[in-house]
Amino acid sequence: SQQGEEDPQALSIQEGENATMNCSYKTSINNLQWYRQNSGRGLVHLILIRSNEREKHSGRLRVTLDTSKKSSSLLITASRAADTASYFCATAAGSGDKLTFGTGTRLAVRP
Amino acid sequence: DAGITQSxxxxxxxxxxxxxxxxxxxxxxxxxxxxxxDPGHGLRLIHYSYGVKDTDKGEVSDGYSVSRSKTEDFLLTLESATSSQTSVYFCAIWEGAGQPQHFGDGTRLSIL
Incomplete structure (x- = not known):
């Protein structure tokens, strides 16, 4: 079963604009993580937010977590062409922090 | 980069x-x-290991087996490959609580 559902499935923006992606999940979690995947490559970890945190920043990334609504958002500010990639949320739950991934958002940043 | 190599x-x-x-x-x-x-499914967990000789099933374990005889190596075996197992396979490692998983570059497997 798919824990995370991401919205939108695809997003196309102009360089310099902000990009927002949303993730919803169904069960209780230890933490929620966001990953980036460039075409044909592995996943690169971006940011981890614990279940008792509400907001976290890392460079141009801002992640929020609302456990009451079981949702998270990833904001990329001042986007660059190099941000073009697929972005996945993943919820960690249970022993071993087993990850359940969403289906991803494909982001295209136009120069 | 985390030291993970897939082959x-x-x-x-x-x-x-x-x-x-x-x-x-x-x-x-x-x-x-x-x-x-797989397209439209994101990543799905097949099996995982929590130590040498300690493994457990994930969400999509049917048709797959794993073995871990050394800390550094984790093998995934398709005993009799089927076309439905055509996919990209990723390995990941995890240091512990509060840490993210780190992924290898993947294996693209095509079964004809």
Whole structure:
């Protein structure tokens, strides 16, 4: 079963604009993580937010977590062409922090 | 980059043949994972290991087996490959609570 559902499935923006992606999940979690995947490559970890945190920043990334609504958002500010990639949320739950991934958002940043 | 190496990176084989994928880590992490990635499904957990000879099933374990005889190596075996197992397979390692998983570059497996 798919824990995370991401919205939108695809997003196309102009360089310099902000990009927002949303993730919803169904069960209780230890933490929620966001990953980036460039075409044909592995996943690169971006940011981890614990279940008792509400907001976290890392460079141009801002992640929020609302456990009451079981949702998270990833904001990329001042986007660059190099941000073009697929972005996945993943919820960690249970022993071993087993990850359940969403289906991803494909982001295209136009120069 | 986390020290994870997957081999082979690409493989084409025929239905019914056995296939083994290898994941090797140099980080000495206790936990290792195998995922498959298919269009429209994101990544799904196949099996994971929490120590030498300690493994457990994930969401999509049917048709797959794993072995971990050394901390650094986690093998994924398709005993008799089927076309539905055509996918990209990713290995990941995990240091412990509060840390993210780190992924290898993947193995693209095509079963004809």
């Amino acid at each position: 082979p990176r690409h493989k084409v084989t025929e239905t019914g043949t056995p296939v083994t994928l290898r994941c090797h880590q140099t980080e000495n992490h206790r936990y290792m994972y195998w995922y498959r990635q």
